[in-house]
Amino acid sequence: MNKLPAIDRYIARLILVPLVANLTIAFAILIIDKMRRLFDFVATEGGPVRVVWRMLANLIPEYLSLGIPIGLMLGILLAFRRLATSSELDVLRGVGMSFGRLLRVPYAFAFALALLNLAIVGFVQPYARYAYEGLQFDLRSGALGASIKVGEFTKMGERMTLRIEQSYDEGRSLRGIFVRGVNKDGQTVSATASRGQFMATDDPDTIILRLSQGVLIHESPKFAVPRVLTFDNHDLPIPLPKIEAFRLRGGADRELTIPELIVAGKNQNETLKTRLESRANFHFRIVEVASMFLIPLIAVALAIPPKRSTSALGVFLSIVLLVTQHKINQYAEDLGARGTVDPIIALWVPFLLFAALAVWMYYTLAHVPGGQPIGALERVASKVGQRIRGLIRIFRREPRTA
Known part of the structure; x- marks a missing residue:
């Protein structure tokens, strides 16, 4: 046994x-x-x-x-x-x-x-x-930041274009930023910055792109010449694209x-x-x-x-x-x-x-x-x-x- x-x-x-x-x-x-x-x-x-x-x-x-x-x-x-x-x-x-x-x-x-x-x-x-x-x-759908691609011009909504040269730390640290936006009055705001990062806001449809060490150019039919501004830090609100809810x-x-x-x-x-x-x-x-x-x-x-x-x-x-x-x-x-x-x-x-x-x-x-x-x-x-x-x-x- x-x-x-x-x-x-x-x-x-x-x-x-x-x-x-x-x-x-x-x-x-x-x-x-x-x-x-x-x-x-x-x-x-x-x-x-x-x-x-x-x-x-x-x-x-x-x-x-x-x-x-x-x-x-x-x-x-x-x-x-x-x-x-x-x-x-x-x-x-x-x-x-x-x-x-x-x-x-x-x-x-x-x-x-x-x-x-x-x-x-x-x-x-x-x-x-x-x-x-x-x-x-x-x-x-872009819910994970997939709509922003390094080295390409990316449309953020109907009136904003963004381009990023380099991305580190899974998109939390950005380098070589160009952004251009047009409002309903025909005014154009363009900005370049050496660094930047995305930050959350209380509004789920909007995020903040905090730019550092850059130049901002403001153009308008009302201005004789564009306005140019250098900045150390500048917060730029970016509307998120509307994302369809995933099915049950x-x-x-x-x-x-x-x-x-x-x-x-x-x-x-x-x-x-x-x-x-x-x-x-x-x-x-x-x-x-x-x-x-x-x-x-x-x-x-x-x-x-x-x-x-x-x-x-x-x-x-x-x-x-x-x-x-x-x-x-x-x-x-x-x-x-x-x-x-x-x-x-x-x-x-x-x-x-x-x-x-x-x-x-x-x-x-x-x-x-x-x-x-x-x-x-x-x-x-x-x-x-x-x-x-x-x-x-x-x-x-x-x-x-x-």
């Missing part, structure tokens, strides 16, 4: 290390790829750099929901692969431990991570997605929580398109979470190579299966949202086929003597590898001398 908890702890350690490592790597790859595109987007819109980090923070739940199944698959697969290649699995099987017993710890991980993923995709991700869309809206949460199905999707899918006051999209997205999220309970079966079946083989084909196939199943679910969601196929049929039929594949692979490994679910693929991969190595040796062979 004392050996069983020790074995569970040992298997848990074998799973935990690659699970965390692969989850971290997958998460980092997704974040780095998105970070580059976000920097380009924010730079194009002229927003401050800090917005990139806020947008990335709101993408964390979405990337976690994608990375958790991959981390779970590779964690279990690499743990059992190590047991198999070191002959520890043969010892455990020899002392009477079945694969069902050995799957106790993997399913404990699967259950915990499935609950975590359900909380993420069902309740956290909708709010994070809405916040992300709000930041995009603010950037495009729920403008897209990905912004609704699971209970809200259920309500929207049954609400006869909603349009047919909205009801179909809500139902399709609800079933998509549930299928994605339910698929995690099939991962231990597939991971164990792919982890154990044929005898006297160290092939890593199973590792490659595990990623291919996960990505393929995810893409099929996305395509099925689109079919359900368009009304081409009922969302239940579109999403749950592929899931049942995936479940049948997982059960067959596990049954072949655990209950068929000498069974190897991917044995045929292993043999093909071995022959291809031998052919490639033979060709390499031929090309590397030195030409014979006469």
